[in-house]
Amino acid sequence: MDSPVTLACELLRPLPFGSSAAESESVNGGSPRYVLKARGPASASPVAPYQALPVQGPVVEEERLPGITHHLTPALPVLEREDATRKEMDARIRQVIANYTQKLAERTQHHLGYPYNLDFDFTPLEGLQRFSINNLGDPFIESNYGVHSREFEIGVLQWFARLWEIDQDEYWGYITNCGTEGNLHGILVGRENLPDGILYASRETHYSVFKAARMYRMDAERIDTLASGEVDYDHLRARLATNATRPAIININVGTTVKGAVDDLDRVLAILAETGYSEERFYVHCDGALFGLMIPFVKRAPLVTFRKPIGSVSVSGHKFIGAPVPCGVVITRQRYVEALSSDVEYLNSRDATIMGSRNGHAPIYMWYTLTRKGYEGMRKDVERCLRNAHLLKAMLERAGVRVMLNELSSTVVFERPTEEAFVRKWQLACQDDIAHVVVMPNVTLSKLEGFVADLIASRARATTTAALRIAADARAIRDDELRGASDDDC
């Protein structure tokens, strides 16, 4: 078997551009899958809700998903001035912020569970915090409000249009507040173009996709998944065939939330053709939250490109790129978005975004990072992430931890640690009996070494605790028996 490092390097596409779409056709076929043997039933939750799950101990069935629990988070009330002088108030505020900053630094240091690149330095942009930068409305049409950053926004959109191979005069898009907004937008564009369409998405799809279906009053089909986390192609084919009279709006996961699984776009497009859906009867939205920005650099991955009949792609900006604020990009075809923007009766506006006011700082963060890193820097980040993910997997295996890593992913899935304090310390996202580490550009090898050492110690403690409990139970039973015997003696 190849070493993790060779394996990771082999996965990399040499150049993000110029690689023909054809190159990506022969993908994913015979490549080995590393499947975690689940403890107990392989109970993948219907969707992947981990973002909103509270900090909690091992899942107890009746505790899962109760109604909203109020105020579990401690509050920091707005300070009342009362008799304090302005100077005293400022000192109190400074103290609050200083304590909070310290907490953030510690939490940032011990973070492995979410796909956020926490390694960024936007010092040269600090002066911009003085301004209320707002790209309200359409990115391509200047509003009268002059304090905007549309020039940066369009620069970034052009970069992505190039990445996903769509001509400058054929795309429309904008910088969103997060991956969810990208999904909400993509699916809305799909529905407006195919009003009677049924939404298809796999059970391991991010929950925002099913949230969209509910918001938009769409019929939705929840498709089974393979053990890897990919959509179950046979089940998808069967559902498409059954519903053949109605158009299809399909969500493709370019990296699922929990397992980092990549649905095979080419295979899904082939299934659509087989089941008799012509191009004007389907709309494919690609949810590329994290991996949408890594995949163009990965050789064997199914290429996401507008040269294929897809409708939209969304990706997060605070994930692989990294930013102080959540943000993202959605790109669709100009001709599709006209279904949203031409309906004067309802919208009477050229705003085809979901939000009206839009954070104008986000495009500048993205522009800055893309400019500083360039394609080559991004490629190197992807390389380091994949290499470190393979190394983490190897280390965990060596430590006797059951582990899975999808070939094209930097999301390392492993059995959920039993110590809750450990889960919280490393901010691991857990679902059912699995946890994951998402290896991002800020996750260094030495941090991973520290994590594995800590995990081994945690498991040892947990094993010791379990052993002691068994011994204590045995002792209690024996004592009971002894007492019983001596009672009998009485």
Added chain:
Amino acid sequence: MDSPVTLACELLRPLPFGSSAAESESVNGGSPRYVLKARGPASASPVAPYQALPVQGPVVEEERLPGITHHLTPALPVLEREDATRKEMDARIRQVIANYTQKLAERTQHHLGYPYNLDFDFTPLEGLQRFSINNLGDPFIESNYGVHSREFEIGVLQWFARLWEIDQDEYWGYITNCGTEGNLHGILVGRENLPDGILYASRETHYSVFKAARMYRMDAERIDTLASGEVDYDHLRARLATNATRPAIININVGTTVKGAVDDLDRVLAILAETGYSEERFYVHCDGALFGLMIPFVKRAPLVTFRKPIGSVSVSGHKFIGAPVPCGVVITRQRYVEALSSDVEYLNSRDATIMGSRNGHAPIYMWYTLTRKGYEGMRKDVERCLRNAHLLKAMLERAGVRVMLNELSSTVVFERPTEEAFVRKWQLACQDDIAHVVVMPNVTLSKLEGFVADLIASRARATTTAALRIAADARAIRDDELRGASDDDC
């Protein structure tokens, strides 16, 4: 007549709290309305789309609302590194940011048209830009991601819950990305509680409300408006009576986008009772984008409070409070939001927000400003805005400009200036033949004086140009006639 200053001071409520709901019952009845006599037909657009309107000359019918025009905004492409050294690249980036900062400073200086408070100083918070702060999911339930600011968020929510008089254990809410998200959320909560409800909103309602109706596949009724911009109560009553078999979801404007008109909540509630809607058959969402934060301090305004049977209130944070990023607050009743969060089949999550990832810096900006200013500081800001709005109105009247100011508003509406360069210089939001200035805390009297002087000069230039054109036309006609006469002579 009172002087503008006395008038503004009289409008102020002495204390935001403790004022009983009863106090606000006798409102708005006989108070004078200042109605602008419109030039030509009083053609209020069906909705108020100005946020997304491009910079354009006087409205030409066939030019209005064409499809999306591509790339009217100049782009600033992501810089290509090519042969540049790291140092050269950094110098280029610094130059771009320096030029851009200069532009922002100028644009911020000459800004009067949008309801954004551009006067803030968050220097003590600058160190926080190093962190990727994300309050993903529900504010009240901590997720495993530790780099969040939920403690600040809940502090701010508590402040608003107190402002709008709802008990701490009866509300739910969150800090949104903007006013639109607040509206999208409020109306979604309404629809989930009254699935068959019809949405009612006035023609001058912010366009996001009708966008919501379309997104959510709801039936919507567009209600006429009075000249002041308020909803036409008689028309609303008639529509409610006609549709009496179906529940009502009503959007109340607490300050319309263009004219700053405040719908009379008490009157609308009375109409609902008259037309036979019991409380479980209606849901009222109050869109308080700008004025929702001013109204608690204004004596004669209809009080927005959860002591009345309303469902939700939303307000923007970057408007009256001011912030570098768009943000807002939405508060609803805990029991209403359960309709969203309990549906495990669809959501399978306790995330009842619209967005999943949420900007964690926004709550800190709001917490900081509310703490520094306190209720007293907010009251003073409101006082200054109302006083300056009345002074601006008086100055414009003195200058012979037709002008309107709703009694409870700081939005001064006046006839649209004819020079487009002037409109752009001051970033005036225009709709049809009117423009407005929103007097915010950062708008000083001396800025208004400069603006009025500039407007007078612009009008003089425009008048001169018009006069010269008439003279030139007359001369051309005379010359033609002369030529005709001499031709005849030939």
